[in-house]
Amino acid sequence: MNQENSASYPKYKQIIDFMKEKIARGEWPIGSKIPSQRKLASMFDVNRSTVITALEELTADGLIEGKMGKGTIVINNTWTLLATTPPDWNVHVKSGMHRPSQAMVQDINESESNSNLIQLSKGELSPDIFPKDKMKYAMEKVAKNMEVLGYEEPKGYFPLRKELSAYMKTIKIESSPDSILIVSGALQALQLISIGLLQKNSSVLLEKPSYLYSLHVFQSAGMKLKGLSMDEEGIKVTAIKRADPQEGQAILYTNPCFHNPTGTLMSQKRRYDLLKECEEHQLPIIEDDLYRELWLNKQPPSPLKALDKNGHVLYVSSLSKTLSPGLRIGWIVGPEPVIERLADIKMQTDYGSSSLSQRVAAEWFENGLYQLHMETVRTELRTRRKVMLNALETYAEDIATWTNPEGGFFIWVHIQPSISMKSLYSRALKRGILLNSGSIYAQETGSYLRLSYAYASLPDIDRSIKILAELIRELQV
Amino acid sequence: MNQENSASYPKYKQIIDFMKEKIARGEWPIGSKIPSQRKLASMFDVNRSTVITALEELTADGLIEGKMGKGTIVINNTWTLLATTPPDWNVHVKSGMHRPSQAMVQDINESESNSNLIQLSKGELSPDIFPKDKMKYAMEKVAKNMEVLGYEEPKGYFPLRKELSAYMKTIKIESSPDSILIVSGALQALQLISIGLLQKNSSVLLEKPSYLYSLHVFQSAGMKLKGLSMDEEGIKVTAIKRADPQEGQAILYTNPCFHNPTGTLMSQKRRYDLLKECEEHQLPIIEDDLYRELWLNKQPPSPLKALDKNGHVLYVSSLSKTLSPGLRIGWIVGPEPVIERLADIKMQTDYGSSSLSQRVAAEWFENGLYQLHMETVRTELRTRRKVMLNALETYAEDIATWTNPEGGFFIWVHIQPSISMKSLYSRALKRGILLNSGSIYAQETGSYLRLSYAYASLPDIDRSIKILAELIRELQV
Numbered sequence: 001m002n003q004e005n006s007a008s009y010p011k012y013k014q015i016i017d018f019m020k021e022k023i024a025r026g027e028w029p030i031g032s033k034i035p036s037q038r039k040l041a042s043m044f045d046v047n048r049s050t051v052i053t054a055l056e057e058l059t060a061d062g063l064i065e066g067k068m069g070k071g072t073i074v075i076n077n078t079w080t081l082l083a084t085t086p087p088d089w090n091v092h093v094k095s096g097m098h099r100p101s102q103a104m105v106q107d108i109n110e111s112e113s114n115s116n117l118i119q120l121s122k123g124e125l126s127p128d129i130f131p132k133d134k135m136k137y138a139m140e141k142v143a144k145n146m147e148v149l150g151y152e153e154p155k156g157y158f159p160l161r162k163e164l165s166a167y168m169k170t171i172k173i174e175s176s177p178d179s180i181l182i183v184s185g186a187l188q189a190l191q192l193i194s195i196g197l198l199q200k201n202s203s204v205l206l207e208k209p210s211y212l213y214s215l216h217v218f219q220s221a222g223m224k225l226k227g228l229s230m231d232e233e234g235i236k237v238t239a240i241k242r243a244d245p246q247e248g249q250a251i252l253y254t255n256p257c258f259h260n261p262t263g264t265l266m267s268q269k270r271r272y273d274l275l276k277e278c279e280e281h282q283l284p285i286i287e288d289d290l291y292r293e294l295w296l297n298k299q300p301p302s303p304l305k306a307l308d309k310n311g312h313v314l315y316v317s318s319l320s321k322t323l324s325p326g327l328r329i330g331w332i333v334g335p336e337p338v339i340e341r342l343a344d345i346k347m348q349t350d351y352g353s354s355s356l357s358q359r360v361a362a363e364w365f366e367n368g369l370y371q372l373h374m375e376t377v378r379t380e381l382r383t384r385r386k387v388m389l390n391a392l393e394t395y396a397e398d399i400a401t402w403t404n405p406e407g408g409f410f411i412w413v414h415i416q417p418s419i420s421m422k423s424l425y426s427r428a429l430k431r432g433i434l435l436n437s438g439s440i441y442a443q444e445t446g447s448y449l450r451l452s453y454a455y456a457s458l459p460d461i462d463r464s465i466k467i468l469a470e471l472i473r474e475l476q477v
Numbered sequence: 478m479n480q481e482n483s484a485s486y487p488k489y490k491q492i493i494d495f496m497k498e499k500i501a502r503g504e505w506p507i508g509s510k511i512p513s514q515r516k517l518a519s520m521f522d523v524n525r526s527t528v529i530t531a532l533e534e535l536t537a538d539g540l541i542e543g544k545m546g547k548g549t550i551v552i553n554n555t556w557t558l559l560a561t562t563p564p565d566w567n568v569h570v571k572s573g574m575h576r577p578s579q580a581m582v583q584d585i586n587e588s589e590s591n592s593n594l595i596q597l598s599k600g601e602l603s604p605d606i607f608p609k610d611k612m613k614y615a616m617e618k619v620a621k622n623m624e625v626l627g628y629e630e631p632k633g634y635f636p637l638r639k640e641l642s643a644y645m646k647t648i649k650i651e652s653s654p655d656s657i658l659i660v661s662g663a664l665q666a667l668q669l670i671s672i673g674l675l676q677k678n679s680s681v682l683l684e685k686p687s688y689l690y691s692l693h694v695f696q697s698a699g700m701k702l703k704g705l706s707m708d709e710e711g712i713k714v715t716a717i718k719r720a721d722p723q724e725g726q727a728i729l730y731t732n733p734c735f736h737n738p739t740g741t742l743m744s745q746k747r748r749y750d751l752l753k754e755c756e757e758h759q760l761p762i763i764e765d766d767l768y769r770e771l772w773l774n775k776q777p778p779s780p781l782k783a784l785d786k787n788g789h790v791l792y793v794s795s796l797s798k799t800l801s802p803g804l805r806i807g808w809i810v811g812p813e814p815v816i817e818r819l820a821d822i823k824m825q826t827d828y829g830s831s832s833l834s835q836r837v838a839a840e841w842f843e844n845g846l847y848q849l850h851m852e853t854v855r856t857e858l859r860t861r862r863k864v865m866l867n868a869l870e871t872y873a874e875d876i877a878t879w880t881n882p883e884g885g886f887f888i889w890v891h892i893q894p895s896i897s898m899k900s901l902y903s904r905a906l907k908r909g910i911l912l913n914s915g916s917i918y919a920q921e922t923g924s925y926l927r928l929s930y931a932y933a934s935l936p937d938i939d940r941s942i943k944i945l946a947e948l949i950r951e952l953q954v
Contacts, residue, residue: 132623140616147609326833327831337507351802352805353661355805
């Protein structure tokens, strides 16, 4: 405790400074209870009236608040005073600012870093599949030929764009390196598109359910999401006519390969019909094709972008699902002027993606490593899918129905008995299992679960499905 | 040319599709002139009225436009139709969306990748100083101990935050790893702060001149910049009182070490006074301390953050100026709840920075490589500063005055004769020299140049200053 010249530095000021410091350093985080008046009085060797004076000033500053029956709580600090005034926050959302992620999503994000849990929620390859040796090889090659790592061109490291241009050809997309923009993952792609190309109050038509409902990337930029119903071939074309947005711009966002969360693979015919319909309605398309290389039965139909003759489609992909999210490398393919505009915005946002990551990514393509790796991944995922499907048949046949996905990470499970999914979520968590409830993707899919077979170990997959079935039975009335 | 069944595929449709494809693929970029009616007629073997029908439809679609005396110009494609309607664009700016960078800045960005130019504009270390061997060593160490590269925790790779926490101690800032957020460079730090903490119509008080005037990071988010006048010790404290923003929030942004563009080093006393004044006005501070380690005479005074007992200061730094912009690694230090909020927004923006870059960056700190490297950099920069100052004395003593910076990259040069700086810029460019005019940083500093001694080679520095002086004399009336 600071005891120096108490004449010029009155006791109540000392208390204030002490508490401000505790609050500012996060030692007393927001929401925490501060020591009682009695305790503070004894700490500073003053009587309670002095403590009360200090508390009154801190209350006036908006840092603490006395709550009936709860004591005095830290409610703010200088920066959070800026950050947390709920009414203004609503203004932010409306005016295109970011809002904090949905509580459950935030909760899942946090729990996902808990390695003791069985992560049936995780849309990510298991660490067991991570290609350490190949990655080491790629890094060592970059290290060996180490060049100066400066800022890259606005569209990204040219040799990587060249490799991607060649790779795009293998999936029937003709695109020169100049029509490719390197981004830090697909989420950033959507972010750039939403702030760079779309107007506020635009409508984004998209599959319903969709993982985008939980992401807020378009909503934060002031756009309205309009769900389109699906069947087993993908978005229903008739749904587009019905959605027909009267006011403002509209675009269509789709996830045609192994759709997140349902796993649906859009058929070839549907791709043609959808593109035609969108062209007629002058409805530009964002094709999010992250899961394409994760096909498990046979190669999926060509991308919409490959059918697109009129620059109607912006194509988005990344290495996060197939190789490593840690690289933070994705790309956008589109008409050159659009790519240039997005590149300009990217420069204004973060001056480009990591040169290191871009070089390592280029190495993966240059050596054909990527395609070799994908074969391994597909083999692994086939086994995992099999184990999860077997477990579902063994333990849950009478209480659930599910999809048999042709690729990707997810089985979309419909829980038959009408139970509280919230209770299922929290009971599962107590038993060490993290779930993604369907309510994250659409209100209507509250009785679904998105189960990932990509992350957990084989024994954990079997064990957790067994526990899950038990919990569902328990919750059944 | 496609000649198939002309019955169901009329000629004018063929022309339309042909042209749409050219436009969409970027072969006919926006602004380009399409072939004449005569030429199109002969290409498709039709008479001109058919061509006109096609052109009319494309005009109605908004893709092309006939311009008096200029022929017919490509003005749009599907996506750019969304992207480029100037009146709406203004709405975007007002509502916090991104606007394209100022033409001159864009121009400079492009010219900066032209390696034939002498880059007096470039605020970046010369490739000659890039520590290839040390970087190779760091990468090989990461490769050797290769771990799974997944998504990191929201605040970033823990070992890097631990290293940074220790590093921060060396500059007198006490911060636990939990109060540090890893970002992809300082620009992203400002971006996150502006969308995550500030309200629209907030005021950002900042040095005038400032490089932020050209960045638009705050302006795009709907904030007003208010310049504060400076003297040789930094921001004038009295300027804050005068700026006193009546409506809305305000924050202060400052660049206290080797300020960009003037090179000013804020004195110790000014730091105390500024912080005190800001605390009194409840004015939170963003301290952008990118250039700190580039001191050339003696270590600069402690950061404002080190003096800050009340969580008043958000501290921003990065490796871009000192080690390599290609890593895209920066960090924010602040009160924990604020860091958590910013981490949440970062996750919503790009799911975190490259794991690879974060690991390599951690390696630089862990081995003390970073401090060793900084010694080399300082030695190099001292020589470069000397050469540029000598050249100015030799060639420009009678036509300019300039600063003698104590660190950083920049000499701030005041051109004495009243000449057209635009002409100087373009004549210099013709002679192979890229300049940053003071008008980028404030209207009032139009007769200044920010000259960087960090990038060009020693002979080029001498030669270009000589040419510059010649050009100024030529332009003198």
